[in-house]
Amino acid sequence: MNFTGLTLTKIDTQSIAKTFDCGDTELNEFLLSKALHYKNELLAVTYLLxxxxxxxxxxxxxxxxxWIREQDFVSKSAFKKFRRGIVSHPKxxxxxxxxxxxxxLGVSNQVQKGGIGKGIIDWIIGLAVKHNNECACKLITVDAYAQSTRFYERNGFQYLDHMDKNVDTKQMYLDLTPYVNTMPESPIVLMN
Known part of the structure; x- marks a missing residue:
């Protein structure tokens, strides 16, 4: 995907989207009527591409x-395997x-399947790794809608629990450890 001609900005009163359609009514509604309120209430920062x-x-x-608890896993060995994979320290x-x-995360219907979502994930990974110098961040998490899980899988996310009973969303995570010293530069640049 060529990101030339695209700008990334944080949402504010001047940059708020007037129209947007990613094919998901709930995501569209969040952007058009809730995102700025979430920012003002310090609940989430929304970026517009x-x-x-x-x-x-x-x-x-x-x-x-x-929050990782043994009872959230199918077995004690699955719980221990997860923890060993996330933290190498013996304690x-x-x-x-x-x-x-x-x-x-929503991509306009007009440009879906063009690599923009992958570019955004790369940018978010870079943001998390960059801020790790000031405040620790081990994982990126998402409660992925069922129709989006394949996208997150292709971008390296794993299911927290394969036995997740929630049919609407699946809790997924990406361990940032492999990216700490090898993070490629994202093609997306934040404009101030």
């Missing part, structure tokens, strides 16, 4: 923690792992 004429994509991020007593959550 725009060309000269319109918003082509948006995403919201906020701080999170992933793995953490129950909460610091994370950044993707609260919303």
């Amino acid at each position: 725009k060309d000269k004429e319109r918003t082509v994509a948006f995403f919201s991020v906020f701080n999170d923690s992933l 793995r007593h953490l129950e909460y792992y610091p994370a950044m959550k993707i609260g919303r």
Whole structure:
């Protein structure tokens, strides 16, 4: 995907989207009527990816923690395997792992399947890794809609629990450890 001609900005009263359609009414409604309120209430920061004429994509991020408990796994060995994979230290007593959550992510119907979503995920990974110097962030989390899980899988996310009974969303995560020293530059640049 060529990101030339696209700008990334944080939502504010001057940049708020007037129209947007990603094919999901709930996501559209969030962007058009709730995103600015979430920003003002310090609940989420929403970014807009725009060309000269319109918003082509948006995403919201906020701080999170992933609560890991043995009873959330199918077996004690699955729980231990997960913890070994996340923390290499032999004393793995953490129950909460610091994370950044993707609260919303939508790409306009007009440009879907063009690589914009992948570019956004790369940018979010870069943001989390960059801010790791000031405030620890081990994971990126998302409660993925069932129709979006394949997208997140292709971008390296894993299911927290394969036995997740929730049919609407699946809790997924991406471990940031492999990206700390090898993060490629994102083609998306934030404009101030």
